[in-house]
Amino acid sequence: MDVSLDGKVALVTGASRGIGKAMAATLAASGAKVMINSRKQESLEAARAEMDGEVEIFAANAGDDDAAERGVLATIERFGQLDILINNAATNPYYGRTLDIDDARYQKTFQVNLDAPLRWTQAAWKHAFAERPGTVINVASVGGLRVEGVGLGVYNVTKAALIHLTKQLAHELGPTRVVGIAPGLVETDFAQVLVDNFGDALAARMPVGRLGQPQDIANLATFLASDLASWITAETYVIDGGASVAGGALEPAE
Template sequence: MRDKQTKPGGDLSGRTAIVTGASRGIGFATAQALASAGANVVLTSRSQESADAAAGRIVAPGGTVVGFAAHAADEDQARRCIMATIERFGSLDILVNNAGTNPAYGPVIEQDRARFVKTMDVNLWAPILWTKIAVAASMADSGGVVINTSSIGGFAQSPGIGMYNLSKAALIYLTKQLAIELAPAVRVNSVAPGVVRTKLAEALWAEHEAEVAASTPSGRIGEPEDVAAAIAFLASDAASWITGETMVIDGGQRLGDVRNFQMMNTAHAENL
């Protein structure tokens, strides 16, 4: 493995990153966070037009940002993106497997094979695919960091999104498995966002944001930038001794409804 100069804090200058599914939401915010830290960033979207448009909105003080059309689950497109990245920048140091989908709403046993395949192809197979190609093409020799975007849904059961949660639970397991298999050359971690203001999660907050915010210990739903900051940290040398972990970024949502504790505290105070 090639030795690389350790950089202080969150400095990513001289590093090159690919972020899949980065035309909006967490992916776009992550591309911006990595670019702000000095990295070259290749962001992907299904169409070249949307990829270029997203790249054009990124402020990159030290590196270069380019868009690349690639469907996350398409092996040929993934390979072309990774090889083009290495050809242009010399290496691939950071891979963020962010692309995700949720076409299957309702009880798991009511889903058909087509929705199962689409969910698993994008949410689980794509991270395996992109990581496999990235390691063979660059990271096995030069080292690197892989970060997967999972979800707090991977830790618990939820009505209506069981298939999505199933894929994210598997992604959390995959993160640990790859961390073992690719050590020590490649660190592999994941992030598990809670309810974040994205298009994908819109059904979870758009019609009742105030209620979701009130139930969350931090007092608000998440923003894509909250998750992006964690990803940028995991990509940096500041996280050089972290691998195989899943970082929860949910404002405390996994702790439960904070209003229950507030009511108990109020009742206790009234009885004193």
Template structure:
């Protein structure tokens, strides 16, 4: 028997993997993984709202992708802006089926004990509090009653340690655990999963792949290259869609095998 609050009971299961007729919201999506995720969701039939701190940049990014994508200015930790974005999405499109908590930051470089409270707080606010904020708004506005899917952008750093990015890794480890906690609390109506990208060609990860480092990281990666945003976008679309309808509380590692060997970042 299908629970009345499940996504299947919402009357739009469609073919496996299809998001036809669904509406998605992706935070921090003016470039990189967020933009690729928006494109992948759109390509599976969803109408997509993307956010950025800059409304102008959000709208420019939406125009770059074209078709069924709208830009909205909202900083990830601004509760009023987040609420306005969620309310706008539901009011405009009549529903909100998928939330991708993609916004992330990493201002706290160097040993953990050398970080100040401001950098620590900014990292945790964007990487951990924002997913809680946006998820709570999405659940109360639509998903709690009608069902939905949440996908968080974590990192393989949440499974490992490395010099100079300790606070970031701690925030992503916490996000992986938060994904499980929310999955338990919001079942059966809402599925909550995460992706854990490896080194991907994004601005946030430039320090890990720029210059000669790309060759070294690719050589230490079993699949022979660093990731592209589209690799992660495809994984997001999978977890968001009905092909993953019996998956919740899980974190899908998408790293080309980087965690398998001594080249782990």
């Protein structure tokens, strides 16, 4: 069974690198027209040059007040419609005990990881999905489902809230589908420090014996975005190579 996104238009935040880039490229290769967002025009142009299909660029900080409205309108202006919104951009400016975080980094983490997905969904609803039901995919994390030691606590709280937001919006916006993806450790720039410190030990314990690659997440996202997933909403799907059944907590290599 082929996954076809022919005739659909997608908008992916945080899509110049890593998981977002792989998702955008796979959506485009599957027939969708795709708007890619990140903060840097040059990175977006470089990413687009590696993709097949119709891909357009919208540079903005996904957490800025007006970015969602402008990004959705730019997509509709360029491609005539919007069917799939992927809230993927996220940040983690702080590593440490949850109680010790300063206000600026706390606010920034919530602004990009939680407020932005809500704002982008509001804009997609207002300008597209209220009239023509679409699909929202929120990229969360396994850290939003379980405690994995000290360090990523605040980031993980934003992801836990995003998983609940996914359920709540699915309830309120149906038949627009709202689904989540909760990846385990995936080899990207974002996760480089974790990969360097914990990657080998974690991979050795995992049933599939390797860490995730951006393409693993892109494959799931493409399925969830397609009509093959038309009976799926509200749930967040863990994709972690089985780390959760293998002592998934991040522990240093011996």
